[in-house]
Amino acid sequence: MNQAMKTDPFILRRYFALAIKNLRRRLVRTSLTIAGVALAVTVAVSLGGFMLGYRGAIDRSINMLGFQVMIMAKGCPYEAATMMLKGGTGLLYLPSDTYDKVKSDPEIESITPIFVGVAQKQGSGIRDDAGATNFSVISGIEVLSYKVMKPWIALKSGPGYDGGRWFEADSKTDVVLGFEAAEYEQRKVGDSFYASIAPAGKPEPVMHEFKVVGVLERTGTQDDGTVFMPIDVAREYFGRPAQLTILGIKLKQFNAVKMREFETRWLKLPEVQVVGLQQVKNTLVSLVATAQTMIAAVAVIAIIVALIGVINTILMSVYERTAEIGIMKALGARRGSIFQLIWLETVIICLIGALTGSILAVVGSSLVERAIRSIADFGVSGSIVSITPQVIMYAVSGAVALGFFGGLYPAWRASSMRPVGAISKGV
Amino acid sequence: MNDFIIEGHGLKRYYQRGNETVKALDGVDVSIRKGEIVSILGPSGSGKTTLINLLSGLDAPTEGTLVIDGKSAAGLSEDELVEVRRGVLGFVFQNFSLLPTLTVTENIELPLLFLGLQADPERTRRVIDAVGLTDRANHLPRELSGGQMQRVAIARALIIEPKILVADEPTGNLDRATGESIIALFKKLAKEDGLAILLTTHNTVFGSQADRAITLEDGRIVALNGPPNKLPLH
Incomplete structure (x- = not known):
């Protein structure tokens, strides 16, 4: 080797380009795998957007009530909440x-x-x-x-x-x-x-x-x-x-202590309940908590299935390229170089899938909102799906992190191949 | 100080197949000088590929001593063998082994990636010119003939400016005329660049054009051809 040859400070960029080219070799398989990740991320982002959006919608709706506390006839807090936010029926x-x-x-x-x-x-x-x-x-x-x-x-x-x-x-x-x-x-x-x-x-x-x-x-x-x-x-x-029906009240100082004092003063009246904002928020949030947990479970399953799909795709690709990996090792690739290449391929699939899924979630958020509202009335007005850059960032980071973990095994398998055995399998 | 770039003595490579021990190579002595072309001949299963794998640091001997470019390669792990062959050995394989999605230029520059080196377009162009593929630099492997693909593989081996070129059946998938042109190219590289070339072949005509020919049978050397002063005394 000529000692005058210079080391490349942007070597990772070249590994990245090689990984992209490798993934393009089986375009249909790669696309389907990316679609699986995208679908899982769409579900996750929509769910995150719903969780965030719903809480935001509750906050907005309650803030727009103008009052922090209401006094109303004794009854179920859910009735109190819906009465405040939707007008409600079954009035007391x-x-x-x-x-x-x-x-x-x-x-x-x-x-x-x-x-x-x-x-x-x-x-x-x-x-x-x-x-x-x-x-x-x-x-x-x-x-x-x-x-x-x-x-x-x-x-x-x-x-x-x-x-x-x-x-x-x-x-x-x-x-x-x-x-x-x-x-x-x-x-x-x-x-x-x-x-x-x-x-x-x-x-x-x-x-x-x-x-x-x-x-x-x-x-x-x-x-x-x-x-x-x-x-x-x-x-x-x-x-x-x-x-x-209701007495809407704004306190001079509104905090947990003042609220408790106010509540204690007026709960002495036998026919009333004093309902604070936080209580209403908690009631409304708890109303959808079960649904959110179920959707989260579906999202987690979708993500696991997608991850298994990614690992399967990369493993298949590694086995198909056994001889090629042996050749790369003969050409000077260290164990770490092969590991890096295969790992990058996994992460790229997850990254593209995550970005595609996020775009789909943003584009389809109005459909998701309509679908969620068709399942149940969540008692708030305004948008209940809010897909923020933060939600997208979490979803993309999560998918890439899963890619990091998911890529470990295929990358380890590839990097552990002995060149002699690997070359002879494909030659 | 001798001018051997590879020195192997008493090389043995045994494999375990069930309860049976397969003696793929059973006590072989081979030494190769800089600028020398050595061909390894023999029928299938004679141990040609096993010997070339050992001499190129792709595999470690079960017994014996082996020095490649001044570094001992006996008893090393896979990771240690990589360090012995990195930047020293260039490889050419029978089935060309080009990456199908990379162009001729990208395939040729691939070993530089693994060595962490920058690609120098001028050097790449010179190597492509040297193997006669100037007008094919941006083609994909599927757009090339067998002979052209093997030339790409040779260029890929040469891009790192190795001291040893190892070619396992380089003419095996080529017609006679193309095979001859590849052998002629090897001769030119050995003569002009001082490259040591180690090749296996079934073709005795090509094998006889080397400086020396080593014939193997059942893992042992059965014949040596070449100038007496270059023959190993074993």
């Missing part, structure tokens, strides 16, 4: 004097009473198929305190919406529609809105005609699908003049 009611008792609490920054009822839609004429939603969620509110709690709420403007306003506290006909409620019913400012309300204790609903005096901008919360009217009017129509 508080005595309205609870509001008078609680509002004097010195730790409260702001408080708003809400009465929620469900009315049958009448005469909308938009949809009458089996899938139509035939009820409207009516929220009776105090406009001033409600706006203090949710300062971002704004009335929509533009053609058909100009002149929108909130209702007077004693108006029996005026309603404000949430963005989606207005869109769904195709109602604009000045239009009529019909709803049949069955007062408590009476079997027959009474149809009421309302006038839409305002339409809200989209908020991404349950407010979008709600019909708002004055709280006293709602209570009267629903036949519950001395009842409330």
Whole structure:
């Protein structure tokens, strides 16, 4: 060997190029193996995106409630959670004097009473198929305190919406529609809105005609699908003049200690439960935890199957190239050179598979979201699949790490071949 | 100080096949000088490939002493043998053994990768010219004839500027005319570059064109041909 020959500082790049060329020799087999990895990574990324997105959606939805604590009639925390986020059914009611008792609490920054009822839609004429939603969620509110709690709420403007306003506290006909409620019913400012309300204790609903005096901008919360009217009017129509559904509360200082103190003070009232944000979040997260665990198990199985596929492909390739590996050793390749080459091939398959899988997951995230929502209603609005660069980075790193481990055995087998035996097998 | 580049004495290579001990090579003495062409002749199973494997450091003898380019190769492990042959030996095999996805140039430069050396385009071009493949540098092996592929294999062996070229049946898959051109190329390399060339062949005509011919049978040397001063005295 000529001593003037220079060592190559970029030798890894040449190994990389050689590994790519080796993989291209059996393009169909390599592609199928990559597809297996891609599929597993798609599942993993989608799952990661769902876990992250769902938590984010819960956070967003709860933050957009405006209040940190709510007081409501005793019942299941799940009902509390869905009531807060989706409007819910199977409503329970508080005595309205609870509001008078609680509002004097010195730790409260702001408080708003809400009465929620469900009315049958009448005469909308938009949809009458089996899938139509035939009820409207009516929220009776105090406009001033409600706006203090949710300062971002704004009335929509533009053609058909100009002149929108909130209702007077004693108006029996005026309603404000949430963005989606207005869109769904195709109602604009000045239009009529019909709803049949069955007062408590009476079997027959009474149809009421309302006038839409305002339409809200989209908020991404349950407010979008709600019909708002004055709280006293709602209570009267629903036949519950001395009842409330929720007291939304913002504390001056919100932390675990203050929350516990507040809870202790008001749990003395026999009919109420005090529900904090964290409790609601935990309830909602636990609702999907089982589903997430099952999906995670499927993802893990998919990844293991893909990894076995990768190892099988590389091992087959090593056996097919036995003579070639012997030749490489004769040409001067050390054990480490062969190990490096075969290992790189494994990692490249996993890397390409991981990147392809991540792209597929991003492209198909809306489909995944639709599929997940078709399985169950997760009680939150907004996107529940959030595929962030961090999720992709974890998935790609994980796949490459698996490639590192998966490549060890084939690389060891190849590097352990004795050149004489290897060459004679292929010659 | 002698000018032998390979010195092997009392070389034995035994294999175990079940309860039977196969004596593939049974006490052979061979020494090869720089610039010398030595052919190893013999029928199939005579021990030609076993001997060439030992003399090229691809395998270690069961018994005997072996020195390659001043380094002892007897009793070494596989990893230690790699260090003995790296950069010293170039190999040419009967079936060419080119990587099908690499071009002629890439195949020729492959040993440099394993030695951690930079490819020098000028040197590669000279080697390609030397084997007469100037217009085939960017072709893939499947686009070449058998003779051209063997020339690529020779160029691949030469790219590291070895001291010894080992060729196991280099003309075995070639027609007579192409085989003759390969032998002529070997002669030129030995004469001009001082390369020691060790080759096995079934073809006695090609074998007789070497400086010396060693004939094996049942793992032993049965005939030696060549100038008396070059013959090993065993």
